[in-house]
Amino acid sequence: MNDKDLERKIKEEMDREIEERGYAAPADLLMALGYLDKGGYREWKEGRVPYLEKALRLGPQKVLRLLAVMSAHAKKEGYKPSRTVYTRNGMPAVTLRFSRSGNDVIEGQYSTHYVDKYWGSRD
Numbered sequence: 001m002n003d004k005d006l007e008r009k010i011k012e013e014m015d016r017e018i019e020e021r022g023y024a025a026p027a028d029l030l031m032a033l034g035y036l037d038k039g040g041y042r043e044w045k046e047g048r049v050p051y052l053e054k055a056l057r058l059g060p061q062k063v064l065r066l067l068a069v070m071s072a073h074a075k076k077e078g079y080k081p082s083r084t085v086y087t088r089n090g091m092p093a094v095t096l097r098f099s100r101s102g103n104d105v106i107e108g109q110y111s112t113h114y115v116d117k118y119w120g121s122r123d
Contacts, residue, residue, distance in 0.1 A: 003065070009033060010069045014114070018079060023115045025084070026067060030056065033066075044096065047088040051097040052110065060099075067109040079114035086111060 013032045017024040030036040040055030049055050056063060074081060088094040098110035 006062075006066070007069050010066055011073050014070060014073055015077070018114065018116045023082070023113045024070070024074075024079070025113045026070060026110050027052065027086075029066070029070065030058070030063075035063075045086075045089045047090075047094065047096075051100055051102075053099050064106070064109075070114065071109070071112070074114040078117055080117050082113045082115050083108060084111050084113050 010029065010033070013029055014024040017028060017032070027036065027041060031038065031041060035058040036052075036056050040049065041052075043049045044052050044055050053060060053063065058066075071081075073079075086096040086098075088096055097107065099106045
């Protein structure tokens with residue numbers, strides 16, 4: 001898939017998720033686009049995969065592009081960024097890592113959900 005098609009799909013899926021539930025999350029978008037399967041996501045949430053990127057079927061540069069498109073689209077549409085803490089399923093709660101590097105900027109991009117500013121006030 002070329003970059004233009006990927007960008008269109010990202011925007012469409014993001015808008016669909018926001019329409020259905022009021023927010024869009026990068027991990028959900030990666031699953032919807034086929035770059036992360038539910039089993040890989042579950043293994044990461046259970047702490048069996050050290051960082052989410054390890055479970056992806058997409059290279060780090062493409063992921064960063066996807067995250068940048070999400071951020072730009074959110075800004076254009078007026079969706080509000082909301083950084084979310086992901087913790088491992090079970091006890092004790094452990095904060096999960098998204099990237100191999102653990103870089104705070106990249107971690108922030110992965111953990112930012114975009115929320116419809118009108119969610120909950122629609123008829």
